[in-house]
Amino acid sequence: MDFYHRAALILDSLDQKKGSVKGLCMAEAKKGKKVGEGARFLKVVVEVLKCESPGRSSAFIDIRHRADNGMPLDVDRPHIQHLLTATKLLASEPTLFVPPTSAAALNTAVKSGSAASANKALKAAPKWQKQPKKTPTPENLANVMVHDLLFAKRGLSLPKEHKVRKKLEKYKPALDKENEREKRRRKVATNEGLQIALPEKVASSLEGIGKGKKREHDADRFAEEGASGLEFMPGEIRWLRVNTLRWSVEAAVEWFEKVGWEMFEEVDEMLAASQSKPKVFALDAHIEPLLALPASVSLPTISAYQDGRLLAQDKASCMPAWVLLSPVLADAEEGLLEEKGKGKGVRVLDATAAPGNKTTMAAALVADDRISGKVVACERDQGRFKVLKDMLKRADAKNVQPMNVDFLSLKPDDPKLKNVTHLLVDPSCSGSGIPSRLDHLIPSSPEHEHLTRIRALSNFQLAIVSHALRFAGAQRVVYSTCSVWEQEDENVVMRVLAKKEMREMGWRLAKREEVLPTWERRGRVEACGGDAELADSMVRCLPEDGTNGFFVACFVKDTDATPIEAPNMPERRKIEAEEVQVDEVEMSANGAEELAEAAATGVTAEQDVVLPAVANGKKGGKKAKSTVTQATRNAKEEVLGKSDAVAAPKEKAPAADGKGGKKLTKKQLYLLKKEELKRKKAEAGGGAAAESEADDE
Ligand SMILES: C[S@@+](CC[C@H](N)C(=O)[O-])C[C@H]1O[C@@H](n2cnc3c(N)ncnc32)[C@H](O)[C@@H]1O
Numbered sequence: 001m002d003f004y005h006r007a008a009l010i011l012d013s014l015d016q017k018k019g020s021v022k023g024l025c026m027a028e029a030k031k032g033k034k035v036g037e038g039a040r041f042l043k044v045v046v047e048v049l050k051c052e053s054p055g056r057s058s059a060f061i062d063i064r065h066r067a068d069n070g071m072p073l074d075v076d077r078p079h080i081q082h083l084l085t086a087t088k089l090l091a092s093e094p095t096l097f098v099p100p101t102s103a104a105a106l107n108t109a110v111k112s113g114s115a116a117s118a119n120k121a122l123k124a125a126p127k128w129q130k131q132p133k134k135t136p137t138p139e140n141l142a143n144v145m146v147h148d149l150l151f152a153k154r155g156l157s158l159p160k161e162h163k164v165r166k167k168l169e170k171y172k173p174a175l176d177k178e179n180e181r182e183k184r185r186r187k188v189a190t191n192e193g194l195q196i197a198l199p200e201k202v203a204s205s206l207e208g209i210g211k212g213k214k215r216e217h218d219a220d221r222f223a224e225e226g227a228s229g230l231e232f233m234p235g236e237i238r239w240l241r242v243n244t245l246r247w248s249v250e251a252a253v254e255w256f257e258k259v260g261w262e263m264f265e266e267v268d269e270m271l272a273a274s275q276s277k278p279k280v281f282a283l284d285a286h287i288e289p290l291l292a293l294p295a296s297v298s299l300p301t302i303s304a305y306q307d308g309r310l311l312a313q314d315k316a317s318c319m320p321a322w323v324l325l326s327p328v329l330a331d332a333e334e335g336l337l338e339e340k341g342k343g344k345g346v347r348v349l350d351a352t353a354a355p356g357n358k359t360t361m362a363a364a365l366v367a368d369d370r371i372s373g374k375v376v377a378c379e380r381d382q383g384r385f386k387v388l389k390d391m392l393k394r395a396d397a398k399n400v401q402p403m404n405v406d407f408l409s410l411k412p413d414d415p416k417l418k419n420v421t422h423l424l425v426d427p428s429c430s431g432s433g434i435p436s437r438l439d440h441l442i443p444s445s446p447e448h449e450h451l452t453r454i455r456a457l458s459n460f461q462l463a464i465v466s467h468a469l470r471f472a473g474a475q476r477v478v479y480s481t482c483s484v485w486e487q488e489d490e491n492v493v494m495r496v497l498a499k500k501e502m503r504e505m506g507w508r509l510a511k512r513e514e515v516l517p518t519w520e521r522r523g524r525v526e527a528c529g530g531d532a533e534l535a536d537s538m539v540r541c542l543p544e545d546g547t548n549g550f551f552v553a554c555f556v557k558d559t560d561a562t563p564i565e566a567p568n569m570p571e572r573r574k575i576e577a578e579e580v581q582v583d584e585v586e587m588s589a590n591g592a593e594e595l596a597e598a599a600a601t602g603v604t605a606e607q608d609v610v611l612p613a614v615a616n617g618k619k620g621g622k623k624a625k626s627t628v629t630q631a632t633r634n635a636k637e638e639v640l641g642k643s644d645a646v647a648a649p650k651e652k653a654p655a656a657d658g659k660g661g662k663k664l665t666k667k668q669l670y671l672l673k674k675e676e677l678k679r680k681k682a683e684a685g686g687g688a689a690a691e692s693e694a695d696d697e
Contacts, residue, residue, distance in 0.1 A: 008136030316550030354384035356391035433549020529568030
């Protein structure tokens with residue numbers, strides 16, 4: 001019963017938007033420390049969400065599928081909840097889904113007459129009554145148990161004589177009958193027809209869970225890596241990066257062959273061969289230190305993975321560091337570093353580093369003796385900073401200086417950073433490109449809320465990348481996201497290029513020849529105002545490419561050339577600039593939020609400014625008597641969406657009551673918005689801010 005209680009608690013937390021599917025499953029599993037438990041939670045929770053998720057034609061899935069050129073899903077109501085209502089199970093058995101704690105608590109529960117108040121009564125019971133720390137809501141406990149009763153191959157995993165099982169089984173005929181009726185109503189032949197389809201890659205990965213210890217351990221890793229940030233792409237290919245700080249690609253190939261693996265020239269050939277041979281691998285065609293193995297391979301059995309010579313990293317996630325630094329490697333090969341003024345050691349800055357996949361890759365690429373490069377890695381969040389440090393240790397990345405700092409607080413003209421020439425900007429994003437996050441199974445917000453969040457993220461991303469471009473010595477800056485939304489991808493790049501300031505500094509986009517030229521999928525022409533060449537400079541990835549959904553663009557500085565012309569902004573962006581006016585006050589990234597607040601309340605340069613906590617990485621700002629630097633002012637304008645070439649129309653304030661009436665001042669508008677935000681946050685149970693959505697990439 002304990003397992004079901006805990007699975008139901010995970011569903012409760014999901015309802016309260018307290019985290020991602022995988023993250024919450026792993027967090028719960030960690031409490032019990034049983035091998036395979038995370039994977040079991042994941043499987044049960046996903047199965048329940050597949051048949052219960054309400055509002056499946058919601059904005060997120062719809063847009064997501066439109067973005068992937070797929071079909072929107074069409075499941076129109078929560079199936080298990082429907083079964084519970086139709087059979088009156090919860091109403092007739094108010095105490096069945098209330099954890100048995102003490103007689104007194106049970107009595108209270110029985111007397112209460114309804115499951116909800118029974119649950120409330122239990123929670124309020126005195127501490128000395130031995131009861132679990134948290135009790136799940138009866139609805140979610142019923143969801144999990146009824147799911148297993150009806151759909152799990154082995155049925156309920158409770159002893160035959162367990163009284164809850166005995167009681168629940170009495171309802172099985174009625175539940176089955178209603179289930180059959182529902183299938184007829186929806187014109188589907190099987191139970192699967194009533195469920196949301198999982199992305200194929202995720203489905204195949206979840207399928208093996210529970211079939212033997214080795215697979216369980218592996219599945220745990222699947223869940224864990226998602227939560228900790230180490231990447232793992234469930235599906236056909238398992239990408240492993242050779243950690244050249246510890247090993248070489250040649251040595252890795254030799255080692256694999258020595259222990260009985262067969263190498264293939266092409267990834268496709270390797271995949272075809274993997275149908276009959278399990279031990280096959282291939283070198284990736286685009287990224288030198290990357291190997292492709294069949295996804296069925298069990299990582300714990302590969303010692304080179306266990307000791308950090310190989311690192312699990314999705315191919316798309318390897319692209320930014322490769323695009324940023326492969327030209328330096330090529331120059332080193334040809335002995336051109338001195339000539340190009342890079343002989344004194346390349347300095348890289350990773351603006352948003354944790355968990356450190358791209359940092360460690362950059363560190364490995366510049367560790368070459370001829371380059372003798374170093375990396376500064378900034379991470380604002382204290383918890384994630386610890387993860388970053390662990391990753392640096394695992395990868396043996398001694399040439400990295402980690403800093404627990406808000407990147408936006410660094411001064412681009414700081415003499416200590418004047419040697420920084422290359423910057424990685426991989427800011428927090430919506431994570432819409434990661435199918436393995438499974439978050440499309442959670443009921444999503446209404447469309448407006450979704451777009452507001454994406455716009456807020458987009459403004460935050462613009463602030464971070466613009467800040468990077470202002471670094472005095474910067475020559476090459478790579479911007480990336482694991483999002484498939486144009487707002488976070490092409491739009492951010494276009495907004496940067498539209499800024500006079502950036503063009504006058506000599507920034508332009510690196511052309512296709514310099515940015516994975518043989519990678520087929522490029523930026524969307526429409527999102528680049530119809531400019532095919534610009535779109536061609538950008539890289540996009542989708543799961544059908546064997547990677548996560550991803551986006552990469554590379555800015556290069558050419559101080560000698562005439563500044564490029566402002567690009568044609570796409571029509572949609574202009575429309576959004578108008579729509580976004582109000583929303584931009586509602587910023588969700590922590591530091592940027594505070595900057596936005598400061599700006600919206602009209603604080604000027606010499607006044608008290610709420611600055612993001614600097615150097616200690618703690619969330620939340622502190623009051624500081626400060627003179628705002630130009631960089632801070634710029635960032636402030638950017639997060640408010642004011643710095644675009646396509647300016648939002650002035651003072652188009654909405655009516656006071658939203659229907660018509662007197663116009664509000666900016667401050668009134670802000671206060672209203674703030675109230676609304678507070679209310680939403682309270683409703684969401686203090687769920688994570690939009691910004692932290694996809695920080696594990
Ligand atoms: C998408 S993740 C980066 C993933 C990382 N590049 C990797 O490949 O492992 C974004 C990270 O940026 C951090 N972050 C967000 N805003 C930041 C800021 N202003 N300064 C420093 N770090 C920031 C987040 O806490 C998060 O850890």
